[in-house]
Amino acid sequence: MIDCIIGVMSGKGGVGKSTVSAMIAEELNKKGFKVGIMDADITGPSIPRLLNISHKKATANELGIIPVTTSNGIKVMSLNLLMEHEDQPVIWRGPLIAGVVEQFWADVQWGDLDYLIIDMPPGTGDVALTVMQSIPISGLVMVSVPQDLVSMIVSKSINMAKKLNIPILGVVENMSYVKCPDCGNKIRIFESESTIEFLKDNNLKLLGELPMSKDIANISIEGNDMIEEEIKSIFEQIATNIIEVLS
Ligand SMILES: Nc1ncnc2c1ncn2[C@@H]1O[C@H](COP(=O)(O)OP(=O)(O)OP(=O)(O)O)[C@@H](O)[C@H]1O
Numbered sequence: 001m002i003d004c005i006i007g008v009m010s011g012k013g014g015v016g017k018s019t020v021s022a023m024i025a026e027e028l029n030k031k032g033f034k035v036g037i038m039d040a041d042i043t044g045p046s047i048p049r050l051l052n053i054s055h056k057k058a059t060a061n062e063l064g065i066i067p068v069t070t071s072n073g074i075k076v077m078s079l080n081l082l083m084e085h086e087d088q089p090v091i092w093r094g095p096l097i098a099g100v101v102e103q104f105w106a107d108v109q110w111g112d113l114d115y116l117i118i119d120m121p122p123g124t125g126d127v128a129l130t131v132m133q134s135i136p137i138s139g140l141v142m143v144s145v146p147q148d149l150v151s152m153i154v155s156k157s158i159n160m161a162k163k164l165n166i167p168i169l170g171v172v173e174n175m176s177y178v179k180c181p182d183c184g185n186k187i188r189i190f191e192s193e194s195t196i197e198f199l200k201d202n203n204l205k206l207l208g209e210l211p212m213s214k215d216i217a218n219i220s221i222e223g224n225d226m227i228e229e230e231i232k233s234i235f236e237q238i239a240t241n242i243i244e245v246l247s
Pocket of ligand 1: 010012013014015016017018019020041044046121122174175210211212213214216217218219
């Protein structure tokens with residue numbers, strides 16, 4: 001039994017969707033919830049590295065696939081946990097990839113979870129559609145960089161969610177600013193006035209703003225314990241906001 005399924009979506013690749021998915025899972029887990037994470041980004045799976053389990057392999061029994069569990073208890077399923085070598089590419093066409101996602105939903109023994117986080121494939125393509133149509137998603141978290149929020153890139157994902165009647169829980173603006181190491185000022189490369197307007201016009205909640213930071217960039221190398229406290233608390237607040245919106 002899974003209580004809430006949260007899809008983490010982005011208009012395009014490389015904006016931090018997987019990083020945010022992994023950190024939401026970590027924060028919900030820290031709050032004492034039973035958490036799982038499904039890496040539905042089949043051709044670019046990065047969850048095992050972000051959660052430091054890329055050396056582990058998933059197994060199966062007659063009941064289905066058994067997810068890998070992190071040292072702190074998060075259940076994880078990713079195609080990379082089934083591949084012999086993590087650098088093997090998945091040279092498959094859309095329907096086959098979509099079939100894997102369906103299996104990750106139907107055949108993985110998730111057990112009882114309070115939250116299942118789904119790291120969606122970027123954009124509004126074939127596999128994203130399969131995820132949204134075949135899994136009963138409770139709500140979507142939209143991850144975007146500021147410059148895409150006010151372009152049509154995020155609007156496409158928002159409109160897709162609306163057409164499929166899936167609520168959007170809110171937006172995480174990633175790489176919003178850089179913090180000056182000397183004076184602590186937040187340097188915003190892209191003016192945020194239009195972001196606020198965009199959120200207002202679309203009736204979207206801002207779940208959190210993350211800086212561009214070396215600590216975040218190095219999560220898959222150094223782990224997330226090394227992240228500075230100020231950034232940790234932003235991730236914690238994002239998780240709290242998600243819980244609030246869902247309840
Ligand atoms: N706030 C940040 N500051 C610095 N680097 C970041 C930040 N967020 C993400 N990154 C880095 O940007 C790169 C892309 O991040 P990530 O893999 O999470 O994006 P993604 O949207 O899931 O990409 P894809 O959809 O292509 O898998 C990674 O190298 C990650 O470490």
